[in-house]
Amino acid sequence: MSLEVRTVVESEYPEWLRAVHSGFLRPPVVADEEVADRLPHVDLSRVLGVFDQGRVVATFRSFTQELSAVGGGTLVADAVSAVTVAATHRRRGLLSRMMATDLAAAKERGDAVATLIAAEYPIYGRYGFGPATWTTEWTVDVRRAGLDPRRSGRPGDGGRIDFTDGEEIRKIGPDLHRRLAAVRAGIVGREARGWDVGTGLAYQSHPWVEPFYAVYRDEDGNPQGYAAYTCDDKWEDGKQPLNTATVRDLIAATPAAERALWHFLCSIDWVTAVKSGHRAPDDLLPLLLPDPRAARVTTHADMLWVRVLDVAKVLEGRTYGASGSLVLDLRDADGLAGGRYRLDASPEGAACSRTTGSADLALDIAELGTLSLGDESVVRLAALGRVEELTPGAAALADVLLRAPRRPWCPDIF
Incomplete structure (x- = not known):
């Protein structure tokens, strides 16, 4: 029996989203609240599904994205996401059919590139994608870092660090993000919904844990960077703290902001380890520490893949x-x-x-x-x-x- 590849209509979107959940090994159920939150932000003309007797067995979505180029220019990208094929329908060319449909449309629109984050490395090279950025994560042993705990939390350049909340991050974050994109290639545009999701305002498919937000302001009071992070609650015998601060997001528009934020994170009481989150492989973090060996690489892998159109x-x-x-x-x-x-x-x-x-x-x-x-x-x-x-x-x-x-x-x- 033939399998139909076509765009999804609004009434089919909940079933399509259920198939996405299943493909990414999440519980195959969809809450009405999730559909109501996501659907207004989805261009259904770019949502593809493969249908087998009315059931969605493969999914594919794309959307328009801005990608920063070397030197601060911007490329219009066809961002590919939510790609799944049900375990019951593998090896039938379904991804190839969806990919060919989407890339042909992107070429017709005049998009410069297509982009994606590959869940598995071997899949996308055959469609002309190549890994264009890599990501590195470090875990810093704060006790070995060599920072003076009495001073490292206070910037020495006349600036200051303040705690803030998600509401302010949604206000100051987009400008800081754009400033970063102007000096670093590989940054993809973060629209208003991305800021809502990242600060807990939008629907969350996983239980939301409110992070701490810290903003660095220069000596004139202007925000130049921020960090969002969570902390666990772990103690060893003898009442010695073993807490870890995990960075969810850290955007710095200046080297001074980057230095101040990392030093602040490594100075928090009871925190003995800092997990950096996804960073560039040449991030300043290790060399901002008196002992760079205190920053141990825990992840290094491909990140953004690019297909030139x-x-x-x-x-x-x-x-x-x-x-x-x-x-x-x-x-x-x-x-x-x-x-x-x-x-x-x-x-x-x-x-x-x-x-x-x-x-x-x-x-x-x-x-x-x-x-x-x-x-x-x-x-x-x-x-x-x-x-x-x-x-x-x-x-x-x-x-x-x-x-x-x-x-x-x-x-x-x-």
Whole structure:
């Protein structure tokens, strides 16, 4: 019996959401409150389901997203989320059908890229996605960090840290987030609903635990960063505290704010460990401590995956710290963005267009996704056999042009 792939209508949304819960191993039940909270924020024309005799057996959703590029520019992305296939219907090409439908629509709209957070690594490369950012989590042993507990909680630059609440974070957070995106590639837009969910105002599928909110203000009283964190309640024998502060969100628009917030978190009474949450792999945290070894890496993994849909928009939509020209021969099995392109880049700007000239580098479109935000080395990909160097020295030149000064970072899961 054929399986129908199509968009979902409003009356089918609760059943579609139940299938999402089931696919992510959550209880397969949907509360009326959840439907009422989510549905107004969903574009049903971009919600796909696979139907087997009226039952949803696979799900897929996309939405418009802003993605920060190297140098602070913005790319329009087709953000892919809520991808599931029921265990009873695997290996039937259902994801491939949904993905092809969505990417074709994104290409038609003129989106520069598609993005997603991959629950499993091996799935999305075959659709042209490449891992473009990575995430690292540290656990700081506060007692080993070497900070002076009498001083580390008070900024030494004339600023101060105040406790606040979710209401203020919803007011000051968006501007701080935009300021971060202007200096760091890989930041995805956080709309009003994202701030509501992150501060407990919207419906929560898990029991909500109100975090502590701390905001850093500079000497003029202007907010420059904030942290949201929770603390457990653990004590060892002899009434010695063993509490852990777990960071849910920390956005700093300046290095001073970043330093002040991490030092504050490591100075809280009874807290002997700080879990950093998702951070960039080159985060300042370890080096802000007198003893960087006190920050132990507990997670390091791929985060944001990028699928290039418009090569010119991606390569022209960023800045370059040096001048040079490259011809890229891009292979795209899905026929969405393949071909030969010439990039002429300089600190003043860039131009990218199709060409018939001889190629300097040959690579799959997924590898361009991996390189798109400036994180990966072309020389390293060439050593792995994932980029073919056709002109001697082209890989090294590509590194000079494409690598970003700071590694891209995506703090949000969507």
